[in-house]
Amino acid sequence: MIKRSCFIIFWMVSASVLAENAAQKENCVVSQHETFTADNVVITPQNIFDEEAENAIALHHWANSLHIVTKPFVIEERLVFQQGDEVSLGDLAEAEAILRREIYIANAQVEATNLCDATKPNTVTVTTQDNWSLVPTFSFGRSGGENSSLIGVRDSNLLGLGVYAQFRYTSDEQRSGYQLGFASAFHWIPHANVQLNLADNDDGERFHFIFNKPFYHVGTQTMQYAEVFNFRRVEDIFQNGETRNSLDVEQTLFRGAYGWNISASENHARRIVVGVDFSDTVFAFDPSSPSFNPLFLPEDREYQFPWVAYEFLDRNIKVKQDIRLIKQPEDINFGWLYRLQFGLETNDTREGSDFGYHLSASAERAFEMNDWLFLFETDFRTILNTTAKDFVRMSSRIDAFYRYSNVIGYYARFSGDFSSGQFLDIPIALDDDSGVRGYPNQYQHGAHRVSASVETRFYTNYNVYQLFEVGFAGFFDVGRAFNGETAQFNEDDGVLSSVGIGARFYSNKASSPGVVHLDITKPLTDGDGVDSLEWSVQFRRSF
Structure with missing residues (x-):
């Protein structure tokens, strides 16, 4: 009787638990x-x-x-x-x-x-x-009486180990030589990476090593960073579709940093990073330079400064599609990410001053309004109280996306750069890559630059044998670079604009993320360095 009672009680309890679990x-x-x-x-x-x-x-x-x-x-x-x-x-x-x-x-x-x-x-x-990771590279061409060639191989997932390795030989009118690249996880420290790039060219050498254990995710407690960079090469500065001057550049850089996550919750992180920078950059005109105008020669820079930075991350990731790519999940953070950094220059200081100052601030986030998606980013940098003229630069950009239907989407962009004391070896210029398609590299120079684009995008929903997604675009670009000492040499100092159409090909099977652009562009202004119609095939980071 006791055994039967115990069995009944056990059965009732078990049934109750199972029923609770089912509910x-x-x-x-x-x-x-x-x-x-x-x-x-x-x-x-x-x-x-x-x-x-x-x-x-x-x-x-x-x-x-x-x-x-x-x-x-x-x-x-x-x-x-x-x-x-x-x-x-x-x-x-x-x-x-x-x-x-x-x-x-x-x-x-x-x-x-x-x-x-x-x-x-x-x-x-x-x-x-x-992704398909092994990419042999062959390229041979002849333009303007000069031959160019490239041969090499790259594997971004060597033997399935997540190791990046690259070797190539290049030869063109500027330089020829060998380049070797390697990057891998540093298995002894979780989420750490090492990267090494070497180059031996006829105009110089390059050594670049990075160890990086980043703030890998919102809960990461510490970060470490070390970078050593040394290179010597000839850098060409272009203007009006021609090489304006050529610079012999020697640069050495060491940067080290360590950071702490001082406050973290489920979706927020506040971080403090301390570091130190040592850099030395020396400039001279190369004997082959078309111009030796001293106005084009940058001042040498030798900086030594400790710095401290504050970072804030608000994690709010949403998966979108057809933003930068085609038919590919894209992770967009709708929370703020901003960083403030202050450095104290101890070497290159103005006469009568003990210190110079390196300050920077940046912020970015995505937000939605009705059916529009906006991506916003801004960056401010300044170097004050050194022997050179004070440097100040403010850059901002906003991208807007609107999906009208499954086939048609609209895109608009506005960006602006405003500077004082901009480094001559890193000019603010307007060209095909920086805002107005169809214009030569670094075509129009200035201290400030504004540009805008509008596009109608067509998504075909056509996939070529799991290899490519296909789209089309019609676009209009407008912009201008203006003010500053080098702007006086622009052959066209007015507003630049262009209109064009193009096809877009994206493969999510390739290890180089980006979109192939096949464009026909009509520049709407004249100039000796501007073609009346430009055909181009380019690999860009987005649609």
């Missing part, structure tokens, strides 16, 4: 900030192409068979959590965004299951898809 599973809602234990972490790296897709062809099988899939431990090392950690859905979204930043990963999904089933362990599944 919990049915009504369970896990908030973005609620934490849970990642009991299991399952990592599944996938190959480049889906060979089961309807548009799969033999090329996909061939590429997958040649490619070495990323090793699971490489993905595990890039995660912001480990098995057994307390995490939230916000942490998983951040982990997705971080994985998608890796150039060897095309896409990533980080999902949690069993969160509402107390009878099963919480499982976090990490699924990644690889």
